[in-house]
Amino acid sequence: MRLLPYGDRALLAEFATQEAVLGALAAWQDAPPGVLELVPAARTVLVRIDPGVLGLRHLEHWLTTAPRAEAALPAGTEVEIPVRYDGGDVAVVAQAWACSPEEVAERHAAREWVCAFVGFAPGFPYLVPADGTAALPPVARRSTSRTTVPAGAVALAAEYCGIYPRSSPGGWQLIGTTDAALWDAARGDPALVTPGTRVRFTRVVP
Amino acid sequence: MRSPDALASSSAPHPVVRVLAADGRAVVQDLGRGGLAHLGVSGSGAFDRAAHRLSNRLVGNPEHAAALEVLLGGVRLALPAGCWLAVTGAWGLVTLDGELLDPHTAVRTSLPRELELGPATHGVRYTVAVRGGVAMAETLGSRSRDTLAALGPAPLAAGDVLPIGPEPEDPVPPADLVPVDPPTTGLAELDVRPGPRLEWLTADARDLLLGVEWQVSARSDRTGVRLEGARLDLARHGELASEGMLRGSIQISPDGAPTVLGPDHPVTGGYPVALVVTEASLDRLAQLRPGQPVRLRLVAGRP
Numbered sequence: 001m002r003l004l005p006y007g008d009r010a011l012l013a014e015f016a017t018q019e020a021v022l023g024a025l026a027a028w029q030d031a032p033p034g035v036l037e038l039v040p041a042a043r044t045v046l047v048r049i050d051p052g053v054l055g056l057r058h059l060e061h062w063l064t065t066a067p068r069a070e071a072a073l074p075a076g077t078e079v080e081i082p083v084r085y086d087g088g089d090v091a092v093v094a095q096a097w098a099c100s101p102e103e104v105a106e107r108h109a110a111r112e113w114v115c116a117f118v119g120f121a122p123g124f125p126y127l128v129p130a131d132g133t134a135a136l137p138p139v140a141r142r143s144t145s146r147t148t149v150p151a152g153a154v155a156l157a158a159e160y161c162g163i164y165p166r167s168s169p170g171g172w173q174l175i176g177t178t179d180a181a182l183w184d185a186a187r188g189d190p191a192l193v194t195p196g197t198r199v200r201f202t203r204v205v206p
Numbered sequence: 207m208r209s210p211d212a213l214a215s216s217s218a219p220h221p222v223v224r225v226l227a228a229d230g231r232a233v234v235q236d237l238g239r240g241g242l243a244h245l246g247v248s249g250s251g252a253f254d255r256a257a258h259r260l261s262n263r264l265v266g267n268p269e270h271a272a273a274l275e276v277l278l279g280g281v282r283l284a285l286p287a288g289c290w291l292a293v294t295g296a297w298g299l300v301t302l303d304g305e306l307l308d309p310h311t312a313v314r315t316s317l318p319r320e321l322e323l324g325p326a327t328h329g330v331r332y333t334v335a336v337r338g339g340v341a342m343a344e345t346l347g348s349r350s351r352d353t354l355a356a357l358g359p360a361p362l363a364a365g366d367v368l369p370i371g372p373e374p375e376d377p378v379p380p381a382d383l384v385p386v387d388p389p390t391t392g393l394a395e396l397d398v399r400p401g402p403r404l405e406w407l408t409a410d411a412r413d414l415l416l417g418v419e420w421q422v423s424a425r426s427d428r429t430g431v432r433l434e435g436a437r438l439d440l441a442r443h444g445e446l447a448s449e450g451m452l453r454g455s456i457q458i459s460p461d462g463a464p465t466v467l468g469p470d471h472p473v474t475g476g477y478p479v480a481l482v483v484t485e486a487s488l489d490r491l492a493q494l495r496p497g498q499p500v501r502l503r504l505v506a507g508r509p
Binding site: 006037039040185 | 240241243244245246247345346355356357398399400401402403447448449450451452454455472473474479481482483484485505508
């Protein structure tokens with residue numbers, strides 16, 4: 001882990017792998033008072049503090065001495081998400097994976113995924129294969145973003161699988177659609193998938 | 207005399223503010239929704255938090271009560287009789303039934319009145335507080351409009367009816383006027399500290415970032431304030447994996463321009479953050495006018 005400066009209200013902890021990020025996130029849940037927020041991402045956790053309660057020096061000390069579950073993915077809740085594999089970019093993904101369009105659905109649904117972080121929009125999960133060895137070849141983003149991606153679109157970019165909670169512009173490759181409500185601000189748990197949640201995609205034939 | 211008793215006896219059972227005119231850039235804000243970044247929700251909340259707190263204090267509201275954040279003007283509101291209000295933040299042509307209203311002053315409408323927020327001359331964002339607060343429904347514990355995530359009450363539109371909340375416990379404080387200088391229209395200085403990716407810039411680009419007099423771009427909003435005036439070159443290329451962002455993060459876009467993130471910033475982003483605006487300078491960001499000169503000043507020493 002490497003600690004990087006982030007102004008007067010935060011530190012950025014950087015890790016070598018996505019798994020280490022999730023391990024640290026799980027281990028840091030009992031953070032000291034004054035830690036306002038942990039923001040996980042691909043290789044980093046941003047730790048935001050209230051400087052009136054906890055100084056940056058104290059935070060640095062705590063982060064370097066707190067226990068860390070390196071490389072251990074926490075066991076989160078499990079969610080099943082039904083998908084129609086009808087996305088407009090299945091052929092592009094098939095090429096990247098060197099398989100047939102039919103096999104894209106099979107390979108995608110065969111894996112168990114885990115949510116590494118949520119970003120881009122409320123409730124938009126960045127999913128990675130739960131078993132690190134089950135990684136699929138990375139998929140390049142579209143060279144030009146679509147102005148509108150429909151809500152429920154299941155999409156791939158780089159090492160991630162994402163699901164668009166609402167209609168928005170987007171540059172990821174679309175492989176399918178789900179009716180699952182990824183985000184509902186009026187719900188007790190507004191995000192269906194949060195960091196650590198395990199996701200199984202089940203194939204729905206339209 | 208500012209007697210709360212007189213107010214209680216004269217206010218209607220369910221007083222409301224009616225929006226007569228708005229241009230889609232005026233929004234409801236409180237102090238935001240913190241602690242939800244792991245769900246992809248950023249803090250949002252009043253851009254000029256000091257102005258927000260002051261407007262609420264002036265009318266005896268708790269500091270977090272919801273108020274209106276009006277960008278540049280273009281808003282007319284019908285206020286009920288017996289309504290205390292205060293306007294802070296930007297200075298400009300603000301009138302109550304055609305008469306100029308002093309900034310940072312609590313006034314009470316004896317009769318139904320029309321408040322007009324005309325062009326701002328200092329700063330860009332007015333804060334309008336009414337006693338009792340604007341009682342819109344909460345989303346995730348806040349009444350703030352997050353313009354990027356489309357959370358919270360929709361921007362004000364003509365015909366909207368905004369309920370006013372119940373009488374707060376505290377009286378309207380006796381101070382008539384709070385002496386606060388108007389937002390500067392000259393050179394604005396923002397204190398900054400190093401961000402995580404400062405070394406991604408070339409040495410020349412770092413010198414430029416901290417040495418140049420930047421200009422505020424017209425392409426600025428609650429998501430970010432874009433600065434123009436020089437092109438910053440990166441010493442490192444290749445994509446940066448998405449990482450957490452904060453209000454005040456200064457991202458360097460691929461076109462070499464710095465953007466200072468505002469309250470409705472995305473939770474994560476993939477452009478390198480070279481500097482971060484200090485907590486004490488954040489509110490100043492809210493009042494920068496397009497074309498206004500800005501200098502970034504590196505604060506020395508450990509925070």
